[in-house]
Amino acid sequence: xxPEIDWSAPWLAPYRARGQVLHRRWQAGASVAEALNGADxxxxxxxxxxxxxxxxxxxxxxxxxxxxxxxxxxxxxxFFNGLVWLHRPALxxxxxxxxxxxxxxxxxxxxGPQRGPLRDALTLLDExxxxxxxxxxxxxxxxxxxxxxxxxxxLRPLWRGVRLEIVGHALLEKLQAPRKPICAHVLLAxxxxxxxxxxxxxxxxxxxxxxxxxxxxxxxxxxxxxxxFRPGRALQTG
Numbered sequence: 483x484x485p486e487i488d489w490s491a492p493w494l495a496p497y498r499a500r501g502q503v504l505h506r507r508w509q510a511g512a513s514v515a516e517a518l519n520g521a522d523x524x525x526x527x528x529x530x531x532x533x534x535x536x537x538x539x540x541x542x543x544x545x546x547x548x549x550x551x552x553x554x555x556x557x558x559x560x561f562f563n564g565l566v567w568l569h570r571p572a573l574x575x576x577x578x579x580x581x582x583x584x585x586x587x588x589x590x591x592x593x594g595p596q597r598g599p600l601r602d603a604l605t606l607l608d609e610x611x612x613x614x615x616x617x618x619x620x621x622x623x624x625x626x627x628x629x630x631x632x633x634x635x636x637l638r639p640l641w642r643g644v645r646l647e648i649v650g651h652a653l654l655e656k657l658q659a660p661r662k663p664i665c666a667h668v669l670l671a672x673x674x675x676x677x678x679x680x681x682x683x684x685x686x687x688x689x690x691x692x693x694x695x696x697x698x699x700x701x702x703x704x705x706x707x708x709x710x711f712r713p714g715r716a717l718q719t720g
Contacts (some may be wrong), residue, residue, distance in 0.1 A: 484509050485558050485658065493648050493657055494694050497565045508561065513720040515554040518564035528567045528574070537678040543581040558658065562651035570649060573672065577604050580676045600680035609652040609674070612666035612687070622670055625685050633700050635693050641693045648689070662698075663674045663710050664688055 489498050515530035524574035530550045536545050536553040546552055552567060554560045567574045584600045597605075608671055617625070621640045624633035632702040648666065657663050665681055667684035688710050698704050705711050 484486065484643070485496075487558075491657065491660075492644055492692075493654070493689065496647055497654075500568060501565050504565070505561070513554075514556045514561050514564065514568065518561075518568065528552045528565075528571060530564055533560075541585070543587065546578050547582050559651065559655050563652040565654075566649055573649065574608075575705050576673075577608055580604055580679075583676065592619065598680075599682065600676055603679045603682045603684075606641060606667045606682070606684060607652075607669070607679070608650060608665045610650040610652065611648075611684075612668045613647045613672055614668050614670050614687075615647060617644050617670060625687065627632055627667070628686075628711075628713050630691070630705050630713075631680070634693070634699070634705050638693055646687075646692060653689075659689060660696065662688065662696075662704075662707065664689055 487501070489502050489663070491507075492503065504517045504520070507520055508514055513532065515532055518530040528546070531551045531553060533555045535551065535555045536542065540548075542553060546710070549631045552564065554564060554604075561711050581601060581604055584598055587598075589711070614622070614625070618637075619692050621633065623645065624637060646666075648657075648667070650666065653666055665686045665688050668687045669684065690712070691699055691705060693699065696704075
């Protein structure tokens with residue numbers, strides 16, 4: 483059974499136009515790889531292939547670097563991964579290249595237990611990341627300080643000019659069943675320096691707290707849930 487997707491969800495806005503077409507192709511009988519490839523038939527990169535084309539013993543990221551092809555399973559997780567590749571090919575290719583640079587310095591087996599801080603950060607961004615665009619300094623500072631009342635209530639009008647772009651495909655998948663505790667690993671700018679990303683400068687943000695993203699947050703009491711909107715390092719992402 484191919485899952486339904488609520489394309490009216492605000493977090494899917496950047497993906498909606500293309501995603502609806504590709505989702506219909508998948509529902510009509512195409513594999514996820516076939517549906518994704520149909521989006522940009524002339525594009526050289528990326529191309530999507532069945533997971534079975536990933537050779538035994540070769541790492542997923544290494545295969546993408548070598549072949550320019552993305553192994554893809556017929557599930558929602560990989561469908562969203564493909565959508566992010568199509569929407570943000572330069573960002574995804576950059577993350578893939580940084581995986582390669584780090585792999586050359588570390589153990590030869592990509593799946594080994596010692597991945598290192600950069601590759602851990604790359605995985606966090608790829609799976610659960612989001613970019614906060616055009617945040618005024620006051621709003622960004624409130625997020626850094628995890629001052630949730632100031633961020634979402636006192637500074638609420640500032641959100642009209644701000645855009646949260648979810649780039650983590652696992653996060654998009656989690657939001658198919660929205661829950662208040664779902665958080666993103668947020669960056670205030672698109673990563674350009676792997677050394678800076680290795681420091682994991684992520685800011686946890688409960689995404690359903692964004693104005694306009696969830697009807698319940700119109701009530702200021704929504705943000706009084708201490709299990710979700712915790713100060714300091716106590717807040718967990720996931």
